[in-house]
Amino acid sequence: MSMIRDLRAAVRPALRRVPVQGGGYDATRAPSTDSAVVDCAVYRDGKRASDHVSPAEAMRRVRSEGGFAWIGLHEPTEQEFAGIAREFGLHPLAVEDAVHAHQRPKLERYDDTLFTVFKTIHYVEHAELTATSEVVETGEVMCFTGPDFIITVRHGGQGSLRALRHHLQDDPQLLGKGPSAVLHAIADQVVDGYIAVADAVQDDIDEVEIDVFSEPTKGQRRGGDAGRIYQLKREVLEFKRAVTPLIRPMQLLSERPMRLVDPDIQKYFRDVADHLARVHEQVVSFDDLLNSILQANLAQASVAQNEDARKITSWAAICAVPTMIAGIYGMNFDNMPELHWKYGYPAVMVVTVAICVGIHRGFKRNGWL
Numbered sequence: 001m002s003m004i005r006d007l008r009a010a011v012r013p014a015l016r017r018v019p020v021q022g023g024g025y026d027a028t029r030a031p032s033t034d035s036a037v038v039d040c041a042v043y044r045d046g047k048r049a050s051d052h053v054s055p056a057e058a059m060r061r062v063r064s065e066g067g068f069a070w071i072g073l074h075e076p077t078e079q080e081f082a083g084i085a086r087e088f089g090l091h092p093l094a095v096e097d098a099v100h101a102h103q104r105p106k107l108e109r110y111d112d113t114l115f116t117v118f119k120t121i122h123y124v125e126h127a128e129l130t131a132t133s134e135v136v137e138t139g140e141v142m143c144f145t146g147p148d149f150i151i152t153v154r155h156g157g158q159g160s161l162r163a164l165r166h167h168l169q170d171d172p173q174l175l176g177k178g179p180s181a182v183l184h185a186i187a188d189q190v191v192d193g194y195i196a197v198a199d200a201v202q203d204d205i206d207e208v209e210i211d212v213f214s215e216p217t218k219g220q221r222r223g224g225d226a227g228r229i230y231q232l233k234r235e236v237l238e239f240k241r242a243v244t245p246l247i248r249p250m251q252l253l254s255e256r257p258m259r260l261v262d263p264d265i266q267k268y269f270r271d272v273a274d275h276l277a278r279v280h281e282q283v284v285s286f287d288d289l290l291n292s293i294l295q296a297n298l299a300q301a302s303v304a305q306n307e308d309a310r311k312i313t314s315w316a317a318i319c320a321v322p323t324m325i326a327g328i329y330g331m332n333f334d335n336m337p338e339l340h341w342k343y344g345y346p347a348v349m350v351v352t353v354a355i356c357v358g359i360h361r362g363f364k365r366n367g368w369l
Contacts, residue, residue, distance in 0.1 A: 046172030
């Protein structure tokens with residue numbers, strides 16, 4: 001697990017396919033080529049036995065000399081994938097899923113081939129979380145695993161397998177276990193990516209939580225921006241859709257004996273399943289926590305509105321006193337007391353101010369003002 005995790009820093013999203021000089025290979029397509037095949041090689045005894053061969057040639061060598069073929073593709077069209085599908089006898093339903101993408105994580109068996117779908121998650125860096133910020137970006141990696149081949153189909157601008165292929169080639173003992181070793185390494189890398197994204201999303205949730213429950217500065221209202229919270233909740237939901245459906249496939253790969261999975265490799269799938277379960281717990285807790293934060297934010301907004309209403313009511317009550325007194329003495333009756341009294345006006349003003357001050361102090365003491 002740790003050896004794959006060390007590669008995380010080396011794996012970066014690739015929006016365009018860049019050729020590698022000096023006979024190397026990349027998990028991105030060169031702009032000058034029309035082929036969807038990123039890399040195709042034959043591995044024998046854990047070592048790369050051929051370079052830059054066609055899928056048909058790779059399969060011919062595997063059948064005649066042994067070993068297994070690893071073919072990597074990026075967003076192939078139906079025409080580009082049709083020949084490979086015929087050569088390796090891939091099931092039409094799995095081929096359709098691999099070409100059109102947008103599939104749920106799953107594990108399906110078609111005769112002697114395992115078809116696995118992984119959702120890759122990439123954290124989108126942002127200077128400030130807003131109501132329109134994109135937090136996670138998703139892609140897909142699909143694997144056709146057979147007894148002597150593995151075909152990886154990648155969709156999206158991230159989730160490159162270049163560094164992973166390099167690393168496996170540096171460990172012939174592990175790669176010698178066959179296609180299931182590659183499948184495990186891909187699953188391990190995907191789940192490691194989930195762990196990194198979960199840590200980053202946790203920071204965003206902490207930021208929103210602090211904003212909601214911290215004391216507002218002068219001129220600001222209590223509570224955070226509900227739009228930010230809702231946007232973050234939507235991104236967490238996207239994360240959850242990638243993690244939750246993958247739990248069952250990982251359980252099957254780690255617990256159920258499969259002819260296409262080496263028994264020694266199956267033990268490592270248990271570690272991947274354990275890490276995936278931990279990430280799933282985190283994502284579920286994120287969803288619950290954001291629900292609580294959103295409810296707290298709405299409650300604080302309601303409290304703020306009540307405070308405003310109380311202040312308005314208090315000042316209306318204070319203003320009602322002089323209005324009432326002025327209304328009484330503005331009536332046009334001939335016989336009214338104090339109308340011709342010398343100290344009537346000052347007395348009325350003093351009484352009015354005293355009553356207003358008394359009401360104001362009462363409201364202040366009760367927290368209405």
